[in-house]
Amino acid sequence: MTSLTFYTNPMSRGQIARWMLEETGVPYDTVILDYGTTMKAPDYLAINPMGKVPAIRHGDTVVTECAAICAYLADAFPAANLAPPTDARGAYYRWLFFAAGPLEAAITNKAMGFVVPEGRERSAGYGSLDDVLHALEQAVSVPQWICGNQFTAADVYMGSQIDWGLAFGTIPATPALTAYADRLRTRPAYQRQKAIDNALIAEMQKPA
Structure with missing residues (x-):
């Protein structure tokens, strides 16, 4: 291998x-x-x-x-x-790179206190934070996962952004976002990752 x-x-x-x-x-x-x-x-x-x-x-x-x-x-x-068939990847690519682009930029700008000047929203690419959050709600307002019944890499990436955003208060805890995050947190792989990284963090934070 x-x-x-x-x-x-x-x-x-x-x-x-x-x-x-x-x-x-x-x-x-x-x-x-x-x-x-x-x-x-x-x-x-x-x-x-x-x-x-x-x-x-x-x-x-x-x-x-x-x-x-x-x-x-x-x-x-x-x-x-963890990826749909090539001919069914519209939502997969759309939301994977939405999370890497507009969502990441809008949330980072908010956290850093950057405000897009009025009338310059088109130059910012993502428009406004409200625009981004409205689109985000659409992406997760589904019964299961972003690509329907199939959990994919798009859920890992966008889901991480939502999970952190809810934990740190950088995105609003709406019913749709909270329900989606709750589904993510039941996944065994998510739980294994948290256990591994939390143990490493605890070890790093021990007094010398």
């Missing part, structure tokens, strides 16, 4: 990639990196010039950026059934 290495820090978006890895069910090696030291070291910068996590190396293939990692793993391990 081709080796799979996961580069992460438990207090990062690496939690998204670990959840996706756990959903695939394939074995992987983990390399924990520290901010400002090993994450900026030449060996790791050769893997990700941005000097951030997560990243994966699958054989000779290196993938960075959470949405890309999720999409790659879904295709690399089709037995996990």
